[in-house]
Amino acid sequence: MSDVNPIPADRPFVVPYMTIGARTDGSPGGAADAIEWYAAAFGAQETNRQMAPGGNKVMHAELVLGDGLLFLADDFPEWGGEASAPSALNGSTVTLHRYVADCDATIEKAVTMGAEVLMPPEDMFWGDRFGSIRDPFGHKWSIATHMRDVSPEDMEAAAAAMFAEGPDQEQSGG
Structure with missing residues (x-):
C-alpha cells in the first residue's frame, strides 16, 4: 500500500478542465x-504550466480562481x-x-476584453444578480452576485410563475 493519498487534500472537488x-x-x-485573458478578466492566478515538447502548446495549466481551480490545455487532435x-x-x-x-x-x-454577452445582468427570482457571457475562446460563463436569500417555497412559486409566462418573458421576478 502506498502512503500517498489517492485524492490530494487540496483537491477533493470537481475541477473544470477546459480545452x-x-x-x-x-x-x-x-x-x-x-x-x-482569465488572469486579466477574472483575476485568475496561474500556479502551474507544463508545455508540450517543442514549447508551442500548453499541455496542462492550473489556475486558481477564487477558492477553486481551473485546469486548461491546448487542443491536441x-x-x-x-x-x-x-x-x-x-x-x-x-x-x-x-x-x-x-x-x-x-x-x-x-466584454471590454472581447467576451460576448449572452444574457445581460439582471436580478433573478432566486436572489442573485445574474448574467452570462461567452469568452473569446468559446467557453460560457454565468456570473452572479448573491443579493438576497430566498426560501425554497418562494423560489418554487417564483419559478412556477416564470415558467407559466413562457420563455420569452421577463425572468427576474423580484
Missing part, C-alpha cells in the same frame, strides 16, 4: 492566450483524438458558474 482552441472571432488563440475545443465543436455544452462581488462590473470588464 482551448482558436478565438471565437477566428483569430489564433490557444491556452497561453486564455491564461492571460493531432494525437489521434477528436478536437474538443468550443471552436472545433461549434459551441460548448458546459457553463462555468462564478460568484463575484459585482456581477455587472465583472461582465462589463470581460
Whole structure:
C-alpha cells in the first residue's frame, strides 16, 4: 500500500478542465492566450504550466480562481483524438458558474476584453444578480452576485410563475 493519498487534500472537488482552441472571432488563440485573458478578466492566478515538447502548446495549466481551480490545455487532435475545443465543436455544452462581488462590473470588464454577452445582468427570482457571457475562446460563463436569500417555497412559486409566462418573458421576478 502506498502512503500517498489517492485524492490530494487540496483537491477533493470537481475541477473544470477546459480545452482551448482558436478565438471565437477566428483569430489564433490557444491556452497561453486564455491564461492571460482569465488572469486579466477574472483575476485568475496561474500556479502551474507544463508545455508540450517543442514549447508551442500548453499541455496542462492550473489556475486558481477564487477558492477553486481551473485546469486548461491546448487542443491536441493531432494525437489521434477528436478536437474538443468550443471552436472545433461549434459551441460548448458546459457553463462555468462564478460568484463575484459585482456581477455587472465583472461582465462589463470581460466584454471590454472581447467576451460576448449572452444574457445581460439582471436580478433573478432566486436572489442573485445574474448574467452570462461567452469568452473569446468559446467557453460560457454565468456570473452572479448573491443579493438576497430566498426560501425554497418562494423560489418554487417564483419559478412556477416564470415558467407559466413562457420563455420569452421577463425572468427576474423580484
